[in-house]
Amino acid sequence: MATAKFKVWRGDTDSSGFVDYETDVSEGMVVLDAVHQIQAEQANDLAVRWNCKAGKCGSCSAEVNGHPKLMCMTRLDDLPLDKPVTIEPMRAFPLVKDLVTDVSWNYQVKKKIKKFSPRPPDFEDGTWEMQQEDIDRVQEFRKCIECFLCQDVCHVLRDHHLHDNFVGPRHYVYTASLEMHPLDTEDRLGDLKETDGIGYCNITKCCTKVCPEHITITDNAIIPLKERVVDQFYDPLKKLFRIFKPKE
Amino acid sequence: MAQYETHEYDVLVIGAGGAGLRAAIEASSAGVSVGLVCKSLLGKAHTVMAEGGIAAALANVDERDGWKVHFADTMRGGQYLNNWRMAELHAKEAPERVRELEGWGALFDRTDDGRILQRNFGGHQFPRLAHVGDRTGLEMIRALQDHGIHQGVDVHMECTVVALTKDGDRVSGAFGYEREKGRFKMFPAKAIVLATGGIGRAYKITSNSWEYTGDGHALAYHAGAELIDMEFVQFHPTGMVWPPSVQGILVTEGVRGEGGILKNGEGRRFMFDDIPELYRLQTADNEEEGWRYTQGDREARRPPELLTRDHVARCIVREVQEGRGSPHGGVFLDIAWIREKLPNAAEHIRRKLPSMYHQFKELANIDITEEPMEVGPTTHYAMGGVRVDSDSQMTCVPGLFSAGECGAGLHGANRLGGNSLSDLLVFGKRAGEYAAQFAKENDSVLLDEDQVRSIADWALKPLENQAGGGGGNPYQVQYDLQEIMQKLVGIARSEEGISSALSEIVGLRQRSEGVAAIGNREYNSGWHTALDLYNLLTSAEAIALAALERKASIGAHSRDDYPDKEEPDTKKYNTVIRKGGDGEMLVSREEISEMRGDLQKIIEEIG
Ligand SMILES: Cc1cc2nc3c(=O)[nH]c(=O)nc-3n(C[C@H](O)[C@H](O)[C@H](O)COP(=O)(O)OP(=O)(O)OC[C@H]3O[C@@H](n4cnc5c(N)ncnc54)[C@H](O)[C@@H]3O)c2cc1C
Ligand code: SF4
Ligand code: SF4
Ligand code: FES
Numbered sequence: 048m049a050t051a052k053f054k055v056w057r058g059d060t061d062s063s064g065f066v067d068y069e070t071d072v073s074e075g076m077v078v079l080d081a082v083h084q085i086q087a088e089q090a091n092d093l094a095v096r097w098n099c100k101a102g103k104c105g106s107c108s109a110e111v112n113g114h115p116k117l118m119c120m121t122r123l124d125d126l127p128l129d130k131p132v133t134i135e136p137m138r139a140f141p142l143v144k145d146l147v148t149d150v151s152w153n154y155q156v157k158k159k160i161k162k163f164s165p166r167p168p169d170f171e172d173g174t175w176e177m178q179q180e181d182i183d184r185v186q187e188f189r190k191c192i193e194c195f196l197c198q199d200v201c202h203v204l205r206d207h208h209l210h211d212n213f214v215g216p217r218h219y220v221y222t223a224s225l226e227m228h229p230l231d232t233e234d235r236l237g238d239l240k241e242t243d244g245i246g247y248c249n250i251t252k253c254c255t256k257v258c259p260e261h262i263t264i265t266d267n268a269i270i271p272l273k274e275r276v277v278d279q280f281y282d283p284l285k286k287l288f289r290i291f292k293p294k295e
Numbered sequence: 296m297a298q299y300e301t302h303e304y305d306v307l308v309i310g311a312g313g314a315g316l317r318a319a320i321e322a323s324s325a326g327v328s329v330g331l332v333c334k335s336l337l338g339k340a341h342t343v344m345a346e347g348g349i350a351a352a353l354a355n356v357d358e359r360d361g362w363k364v365h366f367a368d369t370m371r372g373g374q375y376l377n378n379w380r381m382a383e384l385h386a387k388e389a390p391e392r393v394r395e396l397e398g399w400g401a402l403f404d405r406t407d408d409g410r411i412l413q414r415n416f417g418g419h420q421f422p423r424l425a426h427v428g429d430r431t432g433l434e435m436i437r438a439l440q441d442h443g444i445h446q447g448v449d450v451h452m453e454c455t456v457v458a459l460t461k462d463g464d465r466v467s468g469a470f471g472y473e474r475e476k477g478r479f480k481m482f483p484a485k486a487i488v489l490a491t492g493g494i495g496r497a498y499k500i501t502s503n504s505w506e507y508t509g510d511g512h513a514l515a516y517h518a519g520a521e522l523i524d525m526e527f528v529q530f531h532p533t534g535m536v537w538p539p540s541v542q543g544i545l546v547t548e549g550v551r552g553e554g555g556i557l558k559n560g561e562g563r564r565f566m567f568d569d570i571p572e573l574y575r576l577q578t579a580d581n582e583e584e585g586w587r588y589t590q591g592d593r594e595a596r597r598p599p600e601l602l603t604r605d606h607v608a609r610c611i612v613r614e615v616q617e618g619r620g621s622p623h624g625g626v627f628l629d630i631a632w633i634r635e636k637l638p639n640a641a642e643h644i645r646r647k648l649p650s651m652y653h654q655f656k657e658l659a660n661i662d663i664t665e666e667p668m669e670v671g672p673t674t675h676y677a678m679g680g681v682r683v684d685s686d687s688q689m690t691c692v693p694g695l696f697s698a699g700e701c702g703a704g705l706h707g708a709n710r711l712g713g714n715s716l717s718d719l720l721v722f723g724k725r726a727g728e729y730a731a732q733f734a735k736e737n738d739s740v741l742l743d744e745d746q747v748r749s750i751a752d753w754a755l756k757p758l759e760n761q762a763g764g765g766g767g768n769p770y771q772v773q774y775d776l777q778e779i780m781q782k783l784v785g786i787a788r789s790e791e792g793i794s795s796a797l798s799e800i801v802g803l804r805q806r807s808e809g810v811a812a813i814g815n816r817e818y819n820s821g822w823h824t825a826l827d828l829y830n831l832l833t834s835a836e837a838i839a840l841a842a843l844e845r846k847a848s849i850g851a852h853s854r855d856d857y858p859d860k861e862e863p864d865t866k867k868y869n870t871v872i873r874k875g876g877d878g879e880m881l882v883s884r885e886e887i888s889e890m891r892g893d894l895q896k897i898i899e900e901i902g
Contacts, residue, residue: 075538
């Protein structure tokens with residue numbers, strides 16, 4: 048059976064670095080399989096997150112050969128195996144151990160975004176009438192599996208560490224899913240501008256490129272949100288207009 | 296003495312899947328303090344993986360549907376071994392629970408008149424499953440999670456409960472470790488809801504994740520609660536079979552709901568060969584009628600591919616065993632064929648089944664709009680589990696509740712697709728409501744330090760085994776158990792096989808006590824796996840023991856040595872597992888109570 052070489056990031060906050068492993072590879076194997084095999088056979092205490100092994104839960108995010116990926120959806124036969132495959136934790140978040148990072152910041156940020164507040168139901172049974180075409184756009188955002196790979200590549204977080212002033216692409220997608228929800232009545236534009244830091248995004252589109260759910264983060268979520276912020280705060284005519292116009 | 300933090304709540308919910316989240320939301324809205332513990336990050340529980348949909352008789356697509364039909368379908372699917380009161384509550388309350396999700400932000404696919412769209416699924420007479428493409432579970436868990444985080448629930452993520460404590464008869468708390476640093480946490484609580492999911496990791500081929508080690512089952516059992524019907528393990532007919540590394544990953548029943556057909560290695564559509572008597576009148580007898588059914592023709596009957604999962608899985612095994620399988624030991628599931636029927640078939644498939652398209656494209660290099668998939672049975676769901684009161688979800692241990700997959704009763708001998716997500720909502724809510732009520736009506740519990748100390752000592756043993764220099768690899772013990780269960784207590788069972796599995800389990804238990812965890816307490820997967828073995832072995836033993844007890848082939852339980860559905864002169868019964876005075880596992884039978892007259896009448900009328 049063929050084997051392949053891996054450099055896996057090991058260690059905790061005290062000290063960490065690459066450790067070399069070699070393991071068997073078989074047809075169709077993904078990076079997560081190799082990590083599991085190494086864990087079971089050579090490094091029982093290797094820390095890694097996973098759940099579904101099918102790209103549905105967003106647990107197994109890591110940087111494979113330097114690219115942010117879901118390990119369970121990255122096939123070894125798509126990687127050059129003539130040199131070692133490097134597997135590292137996401138770099139935009141503090142290391143916990145090995146491939147596991149502390150992503151709790153994302154959960155704190157989300158909690159601060161104003162929750163969904165629907166208009167009163169249309170029907171007596173407590174439901175609403177919504178057409179498929181009215182929700183297509185929001186359904187795209189709701190595909191998000193919270194893998195945080197987009198947060199990992201965004202330079203505002205990764206390089207400039209503006210975690211206190213910028214909520215990151217994942218949470219713009221979340222905000223967009225609420226703002227564009229046909230039933231929602233809340234207004235989050237003030238927060239987007241002031242506390243959520245949407246102005247820091249300079250539309251590099253790196254987030255869109257890595258999203259495993261193929262959500263068009265920049266074009267469909269961030270840019271429309273930026274436009275709404277501009278309309279509301281910088282265009283006096285439109286601002287006036289908005290006051291008299293019911294929310295879309 | 297090992298150190299631990301203490302977090303006290305009125306109600307502690309263990310598990311943050313659909314059932315646990317719904318229970319926590321309900322308990323907290325009743326005004327009690329609520330803690331929520333889960334092994335993974337929030338939003339990553341199994342519920343996120345559910346694909347096909349939530350069953351609820353909303354009657355948006357076919358107005359002939361209603362709770363009575365849903366009730367009758369659920370009972371028929373479960374071979375009438377279900378707890379009929381739970382089946383009644385479930386059918387009646389599911390629509391309300393689904394509508395409620397919409398008010399929390401969920402966006403289900405729509406009908407032309409702007410209501411929640413419903414799709415066909417195996418064993419459901421009418422289109423009944425509310426869905427979002429094939430990512431319904433994601434929509435459901437996100438709606439619950441995003442609503443739940445604003446309800447004042449205290450969440451402890453990546454924290455695993457390893458034992459419950461008792462105060463006399465009452466449950467008094469839960470003890471666990473957090474993954475990050477391996478620190479211990481003690482959660483004293485007046486009421487505890489177990490919502491830990493299933494047991495799939497006891498088998499080699501499974502659609503379940505590492506989390507499914509039967510923790511809730513084992514916690515309840517050791518605390519004195521009963522487990523019922525553990526022999527009923529659902530093998531989903533369609534898991535991926537190739538390449539080897541993806542073996543077991545689920546292929547949603549939605550593929551068949553959208554018109555997908557099963558063919559053997561010779562290219563023959565074999566599901567028409569064997570249609571069970573109980574379903575003959577409801578099943579199409581020709582391919583054309585089956586197709587019309589999937590396209591919403593209300594006069595047509597369902598194609599045999601949409602018979603219940605136990606039956607479809609057995610037919611697939613038969614084809615493979617008789618040498619008519621696909622190259623990698625499965626059969627073919629073909630959705631691409633609908634090109635013959637629909638002009639824009641490829642686009643239609645990608646829109647209706649986006650994650651299946653993606654999954655096969657990325658993991659198997661197969662374009663499902665062009666080629667058939669190779670599929671075979673995979674361990675999927677535990678119908679059996681913790682025995683609860685049908686209305687309150689409380690076990691026989693005061694203060695201990697259970698809901699979701701780790702609870703039991705609703706599904707009988709076989710669960711219908713879509714009936715789990717609705718189960719989570721209906722009984723998750725009930726468990727939360729009654730747990731809160733219990734907490735309000737009862738005094739605080741007294742914590743027994745000795746109990747806590749002995750749990751902590753036990754939990755540290757694998758790390759000490761390493762220091763002692765001996766001990767085996769915990770992963771190896773887990774693999775060996777999985778091999779044994781797959782081979783001997785899988786789809787086809789016999790007394791000989793099950794008995795030898797039981798004696799193997801004894802040996803594995805001895806090995807599990809000596810396994811060593813290398814490294815320290817920080818996020819140490821080896822240590823976690825070592826501790827999981829305790830629950831996994833308890834659950835496996837319960838499954839095997841119950842499987843030995845039921846000498847018949849009914850629903851998901853098939854005995855080669857007892858092919859008949861009923862045992863002579865035996866009324867319908869549940870198998871019941873409880874812990875004996877000397878710590879040994881006991882199995883017994885309990886007759887199922889007679890169904891209420893009005894429900895009986897529904898069954899007679901609807902069939
Ligand atoms: C791939 C797949 C597809 C499916 N599709 C459908 C479908 O379309 N329709 C349908 O109705 N059903 C479907 N099912 C079944 C359904 O998804 C599950 O039965 C259901 O989600 C279980 O929910 P739950 O809330 O009981 O448990 P889960 O969602 O599994 O949650 C269990 C929770 O308990 C926690 N936990 C477990 N043990 C411990 C412990 N010791 N300490 C602390 N926390 C613990 C876990 O971390 C997790 O948070 C599917 C299942 C799978 C695997
Ligand atoms: S487009 Fe904006 S949010 Fe996305 S990576 Fe670039 S700066 Fe970050
Ligand atoms: S938007 Fe995409 S990349 Fe970002 S967290 Fe969601 S799924 Fe991941
Ligand atoms: S394990 Fe779920 S996305 Fe990789």
